[in-house]
Amino acid sequence: MGRQKVHALDGVNLDIAPGSFTVIMGPSGSGKSTLLYLLGGLDRATSGQIWVNGKELEGLDENDLGIYRRKSVGFIFQSFNLIASMSALQNVIFPMRFAGIPRGERHKRAVRLLNQVGLGKRALHKPTELSGGQQQRVAVARALVNNPALILADEPTGNLDTTSSFAIMKILKELNEDGRTIVVVSHDARMRQFASHMVYILDGKIVSEAEYEEASSFEIPEDDTEE
Ligand SMILES: Nc1ncnc2c1ncn2[C@@H]1O[C@H](COP(=O)(O)OP(=O)(O)OP(=O)(O)O)[C@@H](O)[C@H]1O
Ligand SMILES: [Mg+2]
Numbered sequence: 001m002g003r004q005k006v007h008a009l010d011g012v013n014l015d016i017a018p019g020s021f022t023v024i025m026g027p028s029g030s031g032k033s034t035l036l037y038l039l040g041g042l043d044r045a046t047s048g049q050i051w052v053n054g055k056e057l058e059g060l061d062e063n064d065l066g067i068y069r070r071k072s073v074g075f076i077f078q079s080f081n082l083i084a085s086m087s088a089l090q091n092v093i094f095p096m097r098f099a100g101i102p103r104g105e106r107h108k109r110a111v112r113l114l115n116q117v118g119l120g121k122r123a124l125h126k127p128t129e130l131s132g133g134q135q136q137r138v139a140v141a142r143a144l145v146n147n148p149a150l151i152l153a154d155e156p157t158g159n160l161d162t163t164s165s166f167a168i169m170k171i172l173k174e175l176n177e178d179g180r181t182i183v184v185v186s187h188d189a190r191m192r193q194f195a196s197h198m199v200y201i202l203d204g205k206i207v208s209e210a211e212y213e214e215a216s217s218f219e220i221p222e223d224d225t226e227e
Contacts, residue, residue, distance in 0.1 A: 008034040009045070010204040016197075018053075018149075021176045022183045023191045025212070026201035032185040033078075033154055035201070039183065040073045040152045041065045052150070070099055074143030076153035080135045082127040088114060088138045089123040096145050113141040117171055133164025140171055151175060153184045157191075169194050 009031045016022050016039075026032050037043035038050060041057055050057040052072070060068060069075075082091050092110040101109070114123050117137040127135050136156060143151060153172065157165035165188070173194050176182045184191060192198060200212035207215075 007204050009038070012048075012201075012204070012206055014199065014206060016181065016183060018181050019176070019179055020181060020196045021173070021194060022181075022197045022199060023195035024183065024185045024199045024201060025187060025189075025191070027187060027216070030201045031204040032201060034204075036152050036154050036183065036185050039150075040075050041069045042075070070095070071146055072148055072150055074146070074148035074151040076136075076139050076143050076151070076156045078155040078158045080127070080132075080139045080159075082135055082138055082142075084127055087124045087126055088119060088130065088134075088141075091127070091138055092142045092145060095142060099146050101145075109145060110141070113144055114138070116144075117141045118167070131164070133160050133167060136160060136164070136168055137171070140168065144175070148180070150181045151183070153182070155185055155187075157186070157188065165190075 012031075012035065014035075024032055024035065034043065038045050038057075039052070041060075044058065048058075052068070055068070057065065057068070082088075083094065086094065089107075089110050092113055093106045096106040096109065111120065111123065114120050117140050119134060119137050119141070122130060122134060125134075127138070130138065136159075140156070143153075151172065156168050156172070160168065169191065172182050172184065176196075184194075198209065200207050200209055202212060202215055
């Protein structure tokens with residue numbers, strides 16, 4: 001940024017096992033989204049290497065990186081990122097257009113996925129006619145269309161109430177039990193119960209749980225204005 005150098009990530013060394021459910025926790029600005037964007041091939045690192053399934057992402061050209069994003073990764077954004085003018089069904093069908101899936105199959109697959117996330121009855125509704133939790137379930141269905149082995153979710157429950165959050169996490173858990181690798185970014189401590197692995201990040205660096213706990217505990221100043 002201008003003359004100021006920002007190290008969004010710094011010296012990160014991380015293994016994510018196939019079939020694991022990793023939760024990355026850290027405060028705002030610690031580099032969580034940056035890390036997830038790098039893993040998903042949405043951003044490129046200035047240095048270092050990222051190996052996914054025997055391939056080094058930095059070594060892929062834009063075309064191959066596009067194929068990686070489309071075929072291997074399902075990305076769930078914090079703010080849903082649904083297309084407002086399209087129904088839930090059309091939103092889910094949309095990424096299949098670019099993946100060479102025959103027209104008839106696209107529709108069938110989208111209906112099946114919307115049923116899977118419990119939204120079969122809302123398929124023809126537009127995003128504005130859906131609650132936040134329902135919109136996020138559409139986004140989850142959309143992330144699954146090309147049957148990705150890796151699902152990356154950036155604060156998938158950040159904008160949701162407790163019940164909707166739990167529903168989304170349950171869906172992710174089921175996908176994990178199906179054999180998919182899940183990486184979820186969150187600053188919600190309740191996510192721990194779903195994780196097979198926890199990663200803590202502070203100021204772009206991976207830290208231990210103890211260091212993380214120490215940094216996040218702060219003393220509440222005594223209120224001496226009370227009578
Ligand atoms: N395009 C950019 N240019 C400059 N700095 C950036 C850019 N994107 C992010 N940063 C900085 O990099 C750091 C990490 O940002 P990042 O978005 O990864 O944080 P985060 O952990 O996802 O935060 P949040 O929980 O608020 O989403 C922050 O200090 C941020 O200000
Ligand atoms: Mg973020």
